[in-house]
Every structure is written in structure tokens, then in C-alpha cells.
Amino acid sequence: MTALLLEWTIKIAVLLGVLMTAVAYLTLLERKFMSWIQLRVGPDRVGYWGLLQPVADGIKMIFKEDIIPLEANRAVYLAAPAIALIAALMSMIVIPYGSQVNVFGRVIDLHVTRMNVGVLYVLALTSLGVYGFVLAGWASNNKYSLLGGLRSSAQMISYELAFGLSMVSVLLYTGTLDLASIAEGQSGWYGLKWNTVQFPLMFVFVVFYIAALAETNRTPFDLPEADSELVAGYHTEYSSMKFVMFQVAEYLNLITSSSIATTLFLGGWNGPFVDRFPLLGLVYFGVKVLALILLAMWIRYTVPRFRYDQLMRFGWKVLLPIAIINIVITATILLLRS
Amino acid sequence: MRGETILFVVFAVLALVTALNVLVQRNPLYSALSLIGTLASLSAVYMTLRAQFIAAVQIVVYAGAIMVLFVFVIMLLNVPKDQPQVEKQKGLRYLAIPFAGLLIAETFTVLQRLPARSMPPLPASGGDQAVGTTWSIGTALFTDYLLPFEVTSVLILMAVVGAMVLARREND
Numbered sequence: 001m002t003a004l005l006l007e008w009t010i011k012i013a014v015l016l017g018v019l020m021t022a023v024a025y026l027t028l029l030e031r032k033f034m035s036w037i038q039l040r041v042g043p044d045r046v047g048y049w050g051l052l053q054p055v056a057d058g059i060k061m062i063f064k065e066d067i068i069p070l071e072a073n074r075a076v077y078l079a080a081p082a083i084a085l086i087a088a089l090m091s092m093i094v095i096p097y098g099s100q101v102n103v104f105g106r107v108i109d110l111h112v113t114r115m116n117v118g119v120l121y122v123l124a125l126t127s128l129g130v131y132g133f134v135l136a137g138w139a140s141n142n143k144y145s146l147l148g149g150l151r152s153s154a155q156m157i158s159y160e161l162a163f164g165l166s167m168v169s170v171l172l173y174t175g176t177l178d179l180a181s182i183a184e185g186q187s188g189w190y191g192l193k194w195n196t197v198q199f200p201l202m203f204v205f206v207v208f209y210i211a212a213l214a215e216t217n218r219t220p221f222d223l224p225e226a227d228s229e230l231v232a233g234y235h236t237e238y239s240s241m242k243f244v245m246f247q248v249a250e251y252l253n254l255i256t257s258s259s260i261a262t263t264l265f266l267g268g269w270n271g272p273f274v275d276r277f278p279l280l281g282l283v284y285f286g287v288k289v290l291a292l293i294l295l296a297m298w299i300r301y302t303v304p305r306f307r308y309d310q311l312m313r314f315g316w317k318v319l320l321p322i323a324i325i326n327i328v329i330t331a332t333i334l335l336l337r338s
Numbered sequence: 339m340r341g342e343t344i345l346f347v348v349f350a351v352l353a354l355v356t357a358l359n360v361l362v363q364r365n366p367l368y369s370a371l372s373l374i375g376t377l378a379s380l381s382a383v384y385m386t387l388r389a390q391f392i393a394a395v396q397i398v399v400y401a402g403a404i405m406v407l408f409v410f411v412i413m414l415l416n417v418p419k420d421q422p423q424v425e426k427q428k429g430l431r432y433l434a435i436p437f438a439g440l441l442i443a444e445t446f447t448v449l450q451r452l453p454a455r456s457m458p459p460l461p462a463s464g465g466d467q468a469v470g471t472t473w474s475i476g477t478a479l480f481t482d483y484l485l486p487f488e489v490t491s492v493l494i495l496m497a498v499v500g501a502m503v504l505a506r507r508e509n510d
Contacts, residue, residue, distance in 0.1 A: 076371075116471050120394035124381075127402025131374070134406065138367070138413050146413065153410050157403065164398075177472055 003106075011112045015092060023251040024054035030297055037301045058244075066240040069141060076139035081238065081245035084132025088252035091125040094118040095259045096180040098269045098281030110269070110281060111180055118179040119171060122260060123164055126215060130156045132249065133217075133234045140237035148233025151223050151308070158312060159214035159221075162319035166208040169323075169330040170195055170264045179260075183268025187275070194267040200329045205265045207323050209292075212257035214315065217250065219300040223308060258292035259285075266292075346386040353379035370408045377401040389470040 028043065028050060035042030043050035068077060098110030115121055130153055137149015173195065174182045186193045196205045214221035225233030235246045262268060266288050269281030306314065356375035363369045377400045384393035479487045 076367075115390065116473075117390045117394040120391070120398060120472075124394050124397035124402060127398055127406070128378075130402070130406055131409070134409055134413070135371075138409075150410065150413060153406050157406055160403075 007108065008112060012093065015112060016089070019089070019092060019252065019255065020248070022255060023248050024058065026251050026254070026293065027057065027247075028053050029293075033294065033297045034301050037298070061240060061244045064240040066242065067237075069237050071141040072237065073139040073141065076135050077237075078242075080132050080136035080139055081242045081249070082132075083135065084129055084249040085245045085252070087125045087129035087132065088249040088256065091122045091256050092252070092259070094121055094179050095256070095263060096183045096268055097285050099184070099274065099278045101278045109180070110278070114178055114180040116176070116178045119167055119177045119182075119264075122179075122256070123160075123167075126163075126253075126256075127156075127160060129249070129253065132246075136238065136246070137234035140234070142237050144231045145234050145236045148225055148230050148236070151230075152217065152234060155217070155221065155223060155311065155315075156215060158315040159211045159319070162207060162315060162323045163211035163215055165320065165323035165327060166204045166211060167264065169201060169204045169326045172327065172330050172334060173198060173201060179263050179268075183263050183270065186267040187270045194265065194270070196265040200326050200333065201265065203322070204326045204330075205261070207319055207326070208265070209261060209295075211315075211319055211323075212261060213296060213299065214311075216253040216257050216296075218254065218296050220303045220306050221311060222305060223311060254293060254296060255289065258289045258296070261292055262288040342386050346383060349379045349382040349386065353383060366412050367409065370405060370412055373408070374401050374405045377405065387470070391470065391472045391475050 031053075032042045032050065043053045046052040046056045068074065093112035094115055096109075096111040096114070100107050100109050102108075133152040133156075134149045137145040137147070137152065140146070170182070171177060174185050176182060176185070182195075186195060195201045217223075217225065225235070230236070235243055238246060262285060269285040271280060271284035274281045274284060353376050356372045356379060359372040360369045360376065363372060377396060381393045381396040381401065384390075384396060
């Protein structure tokens with residue numbers, strides 16, 4: 001029991017460290033990638049190739065003045081960034097980063113925990129994470145913040161349906177809600193068992209990815225913080241580390257949804273020689289997640305933002321029906337096959 | 339005491355305290371937030387009772403979807419804090435006492451008739467099919483409880499159609 005607790009603690013600590021570093025360098029990656037698309041150089045003053053930029057940004061943000069608006073609802077204002085960050089961090093513990101490795105004669109699973117309701121757990125935390133953004137908008141006592149918060153909740157409720165329903169097809173296909181088993185089920189056959197190459201699931205992947213972009217408030221779905229109309233949306237009034245917490249939560253959500261997409265569709269940690277060298281699984285997983293994150297960034301700098309009515313129409317009248325039709329097709333195929 | 343029991347007690351107390359807070363708070367948003375706390379604590383209680391599916395669905399459906407709508411509406415209406423409490427029929431307040439007594443009496447009679455049951459033991463292997471998992475609930479819903487399940491789905495469909503009819507604008 002003690003050994004198990006120790007194992008969990010170490011895993012969570014390592015995961016936290018890796019995630020925080022990843023988030024810090026994702027900001028640099030995003031700026032570099034954006035400048036590359038826009039034919040600029042991007043940050044290159046701090047360290048070689050701007051590699052110390054995240055550190056400099058972090059130090060700057062810590063020393064910024066922490067402002068709480070006078071008319072803000074203090075308790076809710078302070079709790080909101082914490083809710084967003086905690087919900088974003090908690091969903092990372094069910095994601096399988098690899099199979100099993102042998103460390104000092106002890107078999108260690110490369111995931112913090114496995115739950116037989118793993119997918120639902122992630123969905124539950126995504127839906128709780130909305131409160132961080134909504135409450136931030138409300139507590140700031142600022143019309144731009146409030147509008148940003150309301151938009152965020154409306155958008156996340158709308159796209160959560162397509163997000164969840166596109167997962168249902170995969171769950172029907174794999175027959176389990178446990179993310180670790182879903183990843184294990186896609187191994188072998190040189191990648192031909194990846195869910196994204198199965199017949200109806202390749203369309204589901206597109207729906208899932210679009211809905212995931214909307215869930216993480218990325219462009220073209222970044223209406224909650226549309227800077228041309230809402231200043232900065234729900235985090236307009238936030239400064240210093242509380243602002244950082246929102247930024248970290250957003251990047252974490254991007255990592256989470258990319259990880260879920262990798263696990264559900266792209267074979268998770270599977271890849272060549274992974275059965276002989278289990279640690280390679282971590283590399284494959286990282287590469288796949290990074291590819292999806294870069295795709296999200298690419299979309300961000302090439303596609304303009306939706307208008308609000310277009311956003312709602314697209315979510316309810318396009319994505320949702322496609323997701324439902326996909327469930328019917330998947331279920332029919334599985335029924336005919338059995 | 340086992341860890342599960344301690345967690346159960348902690349979250350049960352938390353659920354009761356937040357539920358009381360829903361009633362005590364004057365600001366509707368605080369009440370809604372307390373209700374989210376109640377639902378989340380209940381989910382944790384389900385988890386200690388090894389009903390993982392119910393625990394997850396409790397959060398997804400109630401704490402997630404339904405309460406977001408509550409908060410959404412409260413924020414849109416933005417009721418001022420010092421609004422006087424309008425009570426139209428004062429007499430109704432005293433009706434609450436006999437009804438509360440009735441409810442408590444009912445609860446006690448039901449609880450007394452329940453046979454003393456302990457939790458089913460965890461199976462050594464094949465934990466995926468234990469009581470409370472998605473597998474066991476799905477199997478129960480589509481075999482033993484098929485009729486109630488279908489009737490409920492028809493009921494929900496009626497509610498959806500009704501909402502559509504009520505919300506529809508004539509000129510569209």
C-alpha cells in the first residue's frame with residue numbers, strides 16, 4: 001500500500017513537472033510557429049533561439065502587480081483561476097503515456113491510474129473546467145469579462161455534445177471506457193489497428209478534433225476571448241500569476257485534448273519496436289501529441305474566427321448530426337459483424 | 339477505520355453542509371455554487387460506494403451540464419443582492435413543517451425495512467464486471483430494466499419535443 005502511494009506520488013510529481021515545462025515551452029513554440037507562418041523571426045533575444053523566453057516571461061509575470069478590481073466579487077474572483085487550473089490538471093492522470101517499464105525490478109505502468117470510467121472522468125472534468133471561465137467572467141464585474149464568460153459557457157455546452165458523441169462511436173468500437181485499454185487495443189498490425197483507419201471512425205476523428213478545438217477555445221473558436229470585440233474576454237481583469245493560471249489552464253486543455261485524441265484515434269503510445277523497448281512509447285506518444293498541437297496552431301494562424309451565429313449553427317446543425325449519424329453507422333457495422 | 343470509510347464520512351458531511359448552504363445563502367449564485375458542491379460531494383460518496391459509473395455521470399450531467407445552465411441564467415438575470423425577498427403567500431411557509439415531518443417519517447420507515455446489506459466484495463479478477471461498473475449497469479438496463487428504461491427515454495423525448503414547441507418562434 002505504502003509502495004503504491006509512493007509510486008503514485010512520484011508519478012504525479014513527474015507528470016506535473018513535465019506538464020508545466022511543456023506548457024512553458026508551448027508558449028515559445030506557438031510564438032515561433034506563428035512567426036514562421038507570418039514570415040517573421042519571432043522571439044530570439046533571450047537565450048539562443050529564444051529558448052530562455054519562457055523563463056523570462058515567468059519571472060516577469062511573477063513580479064507583475066496583482067490587481068483585484070474593487071467591485072469584483074473577491075472570493076469567486078480568486079477561486080476561478082484555481083478551478084480552471086485544477087480541472088485541467090486532474091484530467092491528465094488517466095491518460096496512458098506508455099505500456100509498462102521495469103524500474104529496479106518493479107513493473108511500473110506508464111499512467112498514473114486507470115479507471116474503467118476513464119473517458120467519462122475526462123468529460124466530467126472538462127465540464128467542471130467551464131466554471132473557472134464562467135465564474136471569472138462574472139466575478140470580474142466587467143461587461144467584456146461577463147460576455148466572455150457567457151460565450152465560453154454557451155460554446156462549451158454546445159460543443160461538448162459533439163465532443164462526447166464522437167467519443168461514443170470509438171467506445172462502441174473498442175467496447176471499453178478505460179483509456180489504457182483503448183490504447184492497448186490498438187497495438188499490432190503495423191498501425192492498421194489504429195482507430196482512425198477503421199471505417200466510420202476516420203470521419204469521427206475529424207468531428208472530434210474540431211469539437212476539441214472548440215472545447216479548448218482555440219481559433220477559429222476563440223470567441224470567449226475575441227480580442228477585437230471583448231478586449232480579452234473572461235480574463236480581462238486578471239493580472240500577474242492569476243492570468244498565468246488561465247493561460248496554463250488553456251495550454252493544458254490543449255495538451256489534454258490532443259492526448260485524448262492520440263489515445264482514442266492515433267494508437268496512443270503504439271509504434272514500431274514499442275513491445276521490445278517500452279520507453280519508446282513515451283516518445284511516440286509525445287510525437288503524436290505534438291503533431292496534433294502543431295496542427296491546432298497551424299489552424300489558428302490560417303483560419304479566421306467564426307461569427308457567433310456561425311459558431312452555434314456549425315456546432316448544432318453540422319457537427320452534432322454528423323456525430324449522431326456516425327454512431328448509428330458504427331453500431332450497425334458492429335451489429336452486422338457480430 | 340478504513341480509508342474508504344473516512345472518505346465517505348468526509349464527503350457525506352461536505353454534501354450536507356453545502357446542501358444547507360444552498361438554503362441559507364441570499365445570493366442565488368452562491369446557492370448555485372453550493373449546489374455544485376453538493377453534487378460533487380455526492381459523486382465522491384458514490385465513488386466510495388464503488389459506483390464509478392454513477393459517480394462520473396453525476397458530474398457530467400448534474401454538476402456539469404445542468405448547473406452550468408443554472409449559473410448561466412443567474413448571470414444573465416443578475417439579480418441584485420439587496421432585492422427584498424418577495425413572499426406572496428405567507429401561509430405556505432408553515433405548510434413546510436408538516437411536509438418535512440412527513441418526508442422524514444417516510445425516509446425512516448423505508449430505511450428500517452431495508453435489509454442490512456454490506457458492499458459486494460471486489461472480485462479478484464475481472465473487476466470490469468463488478469457491481470457498479472459501466473458493464474453491470476448497461477447489462478441491467480438492457481435486460482432486467484428494459485421497459486422502465488425505454489419508458490424513461492420516451493418521457494425525455496416528450497420533454498425535448500415540448501421544449502422545441504415552446505421555444506419555437508412563429509415566423510421561422
